[in-house]
Amino acid sequence: MSANLQFDPIRLPPECEALRKDVRAFLAEEIAAGTFDPHRPGHGDTHDPAFSRRIGAKGWIGMTWPKQYGGRERSFLERYVVTEEFRVANAPVRLHFVADRQSGPILLKYAPEHIKADILPRICRGELCFVIGMSEPNSGSDLFAAKAKATKIDGGFKINGSKIWTSNAHIADYMLGLFRTSPPAKDNRRHGLTQFLVDMKTPGITVNPIIQMTGQHDFNEVVFENVFVPDDHVMGEIDGAWKQATSELAYERSGPERFLETFYVMLELIRALGADPDIRSAEGLGRLVAQLHTLRRMSVSVAGMLQAGKEPVVEGSIVKDLGTIWEQRLPDRVRELTAFLKPEIGNRATLEEQIVFATTIAPKLTIQGGTTEILRGIIARGLGLR
């Protein structure tokens, strides 16, 4: 068999459990102080600059990065614990999360020294928000159809075109985006895209909001008109961005945020069912518990492989495929399992509000970060079918 699937039973080391205690204590204090309400899922999707700064002060942003750039040189498994505890608590981490997960590691790898020294410590302090500029109005899953152009001029590049579905663009300080520096090569259509760091305050950038069906404003269209980007803001190889994407994808796709996005409805279901559920509800709950435990063990296993320096691209894609479909179906399962509960259960209003919210955001879960179809294509390639 061409792909030997590997999911070793990795256990989190003891230092993770000490850290988990600290994180839970911090979150409990913040909840008590009214920073956010764990029962209001919409809150977890918002940005809170003061809160992000307090998280940064704890050393929990960019925590795996070198100390010289503000990091704490902690393990990827420790970061895993922080991520899952914040997610489960529904804490508002939107401001710094993308920078912490994706943008910082890219800068670490490709940015020149003076940019690393300037930007990375500010990310670690929770001061900076990043946006990813990949999709375009006519280029979504097919990333290499991107047309927004970066033209070489004296001292840098001039960018024209637009990016879309850019979460956080309206609050972001920087974008890491892919722009076309050359036409695709005949023998390699992935050739010709270059990754740039773009300061969102540069003249010529317009951010147009796109409101989701939840009523939230997260997405945007970003239009570039003759936007100047200096030479030292090129991240990696000119025309060779396609070579740079692979290993980061496993980090992006296998984390706890890929199956815990609607977890609050499961907690609320347990509250609604009470200590002595009927057999139908108990069986339904038990299945969900088993599925969740399985996803988490898979995700931790991939985290362990990443920590060990491996590149589990297929395994990471499998976690996102199974995880996002599970979290997408979860609100429907909860709805079914609460169908026969008595009208007067105490948390009915909260439960119903959560089911509405989770049901409305569910469609995006299997689209963002690589659609189910794209992931299965990657898995099929790993199996030796492509």
Next chain:
Amino acid sequence: MAGHKNTAGADNAAVEAKKRQGCAILAGESDHIVAEAAARIFADLADPQTINRDKDNAWKAPLWRALEAAGLPLAWVPEALGGSGASLADGFAVLGAAGRCALAVPLAETLLAGWLLGRAGLDAPAGAMTIAPARPLDRIAMSADGMLNGRVIGVPFAAEAKYIAVLAEAAAGAVVALVEAADCRIDDGRNLAGDPANVVTISRVKPLRSAAAPAGLDATALMLMGATIRSVQTAGALETALALSVGYANERIAFERPIGKFQAVQQNLARLAGETAAALAVSGSAADALAEFDSIDDAALLEAASAKIRCAEAATEGSAIAHQVFGAIGFTNEHVLHRFTLRMKAWRDDFGNESYWSNELGRRVAQLGADEFWPLVASR
């Protein structure tokens, strides 16, 4: 898959290729020397294609002799009690290899029986054993005069076992006992895959030996150990079903190209890989977890029950996908696929099915309450 109806001849070539691939799969990467030794025996004497052609079960006796010569059936029995004293991890690795071969002799059952006897400090005999009860709602009682009584269903391989290790209920608590199969009434039932799965009636049977079960070893603990064993076997069977399906999709030509080039087929195989991955991860986690527990607590219940639930779901989904990929040839008797798919589906019913364990797990989580739920999940 329209247009996939074909002559048997065209598919025979693929079948032959699969035969050669067969148990080579189970020589996969393993840190366990014991498991590698087992895999070699399976490859030599339990090749699925050879077995599939053998209508009189002539392969079983030489295979069992080789397994006994290697000390595998009693791997979980301490050396002082007549076994080979392997670790739980080694035994589970052997069972993974057995699953990859859809092994149809009572190796898993003898391992579990030996583990049960060993935990109670009882000597294990040579010969095939099985375990009773094998379903969570069944009970066997030991009366004050030491005689066993009970009627239990779905006992795997009881008809081929020489001994049955019994976990019985006595007035003073749980008792482990060894009985001769010949002293029990055993019907001729079979499971979905055609392996013996028997109703065993025990009427005033005097055990060969018995001892009080150690603290923590109760009916739930036995069922969870059995459930984990079946989960590990299921994951192994899914690995082979996936490998066979991918191999076939790359060889079988339809519409002038290998069917694996069609996106619809690729999507199905990616889903099969996902189910296989889930089964591997959760069964591996449960096997690892049980190796460190002396008694069943909430964490052990979460690990082992989840494994049985999720592996049974994976067997349901995974076997359907594998058959869909193979089309008509996959449900012929001559093809090996059913050895894996029917067995993984049959195993769903042993030691508590997915509905049983879901109810148990759900009730426990409800009792603990919402605030204790995430800490339990995160503790693993």
